[in-house]
Amino acid sequence: xxxxxxxxxxxxxxxxxxxxxxVCDGRACGNNVAGPGAKGYDDVAIRNFKAWKRVRINMDxxxxxxxxDTTFNLFGQSLEYPIFAGPISDxxxxxxxxxxxxxxxHVLMKGCLDVGTRAFLGDSVDVRGFAIAMSxxxxxxxxxIPTIKPWDISILxxxxxxxxxxxxxAIAMDIDAGGLPFLKGRTPxxxxxxxxxxxxxxxxxxxxxxxxxIMTPNAAEKAVRAGAKAVLVxxxxxxxxxxxxxxxxxxxxxxxxxxxxxxxxxxxxxxCGVDVFRALALGADAVVIARPYIxxxxxxxxxxxAFLTRKxxxxxxxxxxLCGARKLSDISRDMIFCDAASGAFFL
Ligand SMILES: Cc1cc2nc3c(=O)[nH]c(=O)nc-3n(C[C@H](O)[C@H](O)[C@H](O)COP(=O)(O)O)c2cc1C
Numbered sequence: 001x002x003x004x005x006x007x008x009x010x011x012x013x014x015x016x017x018x019x020x021x022x023v024c025d026g027r028a029c030g031n032n033v034a035g036p037g038a039k040g041y042d043d044v045a046i047r048n049f050k051a052w053k054r055v056r057i058n059m060d061x062x063x064x065x066x067x068x069d070t071t072f073n074l075f076g077q078s079l080e081y082p083i084f085a086g087p088i089s090d091x092x093x094x095x096x097x098x099x100x101x102x103x104x105x106h107v108l109m110k111g112c113l114d115v116g117t118r119a120f121l122g123d124s125v126d127v128r129g130f131a132i133a134m135s136x137x138x139x140x141x142x143x144x145i146p147t148i149k150p151w152d153i154s155i156l157x158x159x160x161x162x163x164x165x166x167x168x169x170a171i172a173m174d175i176d177a178g179g180l181p182f183l184k185g186r187t188p189x190x191x192x193x194x195x196x197x198x199x200x201x202x203x204x205x206x207x208x209x210x211x212x213x214i215m216t217p218n219a220a221e222k223a224v225r226a227g228a229k230a231v232l233v234x235x236x237x238x239x240x241x242x243x244x245x246x247x248x249x250x251x252x253x254x255x256x257x258x259x260x261x262x263x264x265x266x267x268x269x270x271x272c273g274v275d276v277f278r279a280l281a282l283g284a285d286a287v288v289i290a291r292p293y294i295x296x297x298x299x300x301x302x303x304x305x306a307f308l309t310r311k312x313x314x315x316x317x318x319x320x321x322l323c324g325a326r327k328l329s330d331i332s333r334d335m336i337f338c339d340a341a342s343g344a345f346f347l
Contacts, residue, residue, distance in 0.1 A: 001300065001307055010299030015096040020295045024271060025049040026238070033239065034093050036291050039179070044238025044246070048269030051246035054346045055278040056337040063324040068317045072286055072328060074263065075170050075208045075229070080116030081313035082328055083276060085305065086267055086290030087147040087174070089122030095294055102132040107297050109136065109144045111305025115313070120145045120172060120212075120288065123159070125182055130159060134166040142167025147212060149177045152188035153200065160205045171205045172232065175223075176213025179240025195222040202227035210265070213240070215250050217257035230263035232288060237268060248282065249346065255283025273315020277323070280331040 003022060010020035017035025019028040026045030029037040038045040072082035088094075091104045099107070101122065108119040121133055121144045130146075137144050146163040148156065150173055163171050175198070177183055178191025193201065202209045211223040212232035220231050233251050235244040247268035255264050266279050267288035279287050289312070296304035320326070323335045338345045 001303070003308070003311060006299035006304050006307065007295055008299070010295045010304075013096060013098040013298045014294075015094075018095055018291075018294065020299065024291050024295065026269070036094055036237075036294070038238030038242075039240060040242030042238070042242040044235055044242065044244050045269065046238075047246040048235070048238065048248070049271065050269070051248035051346065052269060052271075052275045052278050055248065055282065056345075056347060057274065057277065057281075057319065057323060058335050058337050059322050060324045061322055066326050068320050068325075069327040070313060070316055070320070074118070074286065077118060077169055078116075079118060081276075081309065081316065082280065082286035083117055083309055083312055083316075084145075084265070084286065084288045085112050085117070085119035085293045085309070086288040087120040087122035087172075088290055088294060089124040091294065095298060098298055101126070101129050102136060104294075104297060105133050105144065106136045106139075107302050108293060108305055109140045111297070111302040112309060113140060113143050114302065114306040115309045117309050117313075118143055118145060119293075120147045123148045131162060134162045137163075137166040137168060142169055144168070145170050145172050145210065147172040147174055147210075149173070149183060149190060150175050150193055151190045153197075153204065154188070155190075156201060157204055160207075163205075164207060168207060170208040170210055170229075172210035172212050173201065174212045174234075174236065176215075176234070176236050176240045179236065195226050198223065198226040198228075210263075214254060215244060215247070217253050220254045220257050220262075224258060224262045228262055230265055231258060233264065233266040233284070234268060234288070237290060248278070251279065251282045251284060271312075273312050273317070274319050276312060276316045277319040277331060278336070280328060281333055281336045283333070285328075 007020045017032045031037045072079045112119045183190045208229040210230040211228040214231040266284040296308040325331045
């Protein structure tokens with residue numbers, strides 16, 4: 001199996017809004033929503049992809065050969081790579097009827113488990129869908145992270161309880177989902193939360209809590225103060241607010257602010273092992289990749305998901321080897337090329 005074949009096979013099943021591009025850079029889908037595109041008129045998804053490429057790596061092959069260890073621990077889960085499959089919901093609407101959310105989450109979790117990683121699971125308005133997703137989670141021994149929308153507290157209590165009952169080891173919330181059309185004008189209201197509301201939500205969850213949709217040091221600080229154990233630097237792939245910077249651009253300031261008080265994850269345009277290396281060198285602990293897993297699953301199901309993860313994980317190993325990093329904690333800022341005159345590492 002090679003990645004190009006998986007993309008070709010995916011194109012037989014996927015709606016034309018997504019071209020199942022071998023390199024998913026946000027250009028072909030543009031602003032197609034429904035579909036995998038970005039919101040509005042701007043280029044946020046494309047900018048996410050491009051920003052990683054502006055970070056160049058310092059190669060140093062003059063180091064003793066040794067095994068490369070990419071293992072990562074998240075809240076007691078020992079993982080083979082610092083790579084998670086990201087949450088995507090309403091897959092039939094955006095990509096076509098080969099999967100509904102339940103089937104997609106099932107394939108995603110199983111494929112990730114096969115190679116020792118984990119998936120985030122999406123959430124949408126369909127309450128029954130969430131219950132079924134939780135039964136799939138239970139079946140995998142709790143190997144996924146429910147990523148719940150910022151609903152009203154009473155709905156959250158129900159969804160948190162279902163997540164715990166299914167054996168989840170953590171809960172995430174895409175706190176930026178207020179930018180999605182279907183969360184607007186709901187009764188009871190859903191969307192943005194104050195720091196105080198978030199603190200109550202974190203307490204109610206009773207599991208390690210990940211706040212997804214952090215794009216500034218200030219928001220990261222509020223999330224950590226509210227009790228989040230991890231922040232996920234994300235602009236929802238450009239789907240919630242036009243005009244945002246890329247996640248790579250804001251990552252260094254956020255990791256500096258958090259300074260070891262919480263785990264820092266990042267998503268947005270991360271497509272290969274060198275991108276994972278770039279993210280870790282800029283201070284992230286691990287990465288999340290979303291859209292390419294759709295191509296993997298629509299093209300080759302569970303095997304496709306495992307294939308993509310292993311491919312990116314092995315590319316990460318290659319980058320580590322040639323930069324002298326033997327384990328993830330060896331990856332450091334000085335492994336990134338820095339312009340001597342300006343001190344900039346985004347070139
Ligand atoms: C069609 C589609 C549906 C998504 N659904 C969700 C969701 O339910 N929950 C969520 O937190 N993020 C959702 N996302 C955002 C992704 O998880 C991720 O943050 C974003 O796509 C950036 O990562 P990527 O560039 O690797 O795709 C969705 C993205 C797409 C394209």
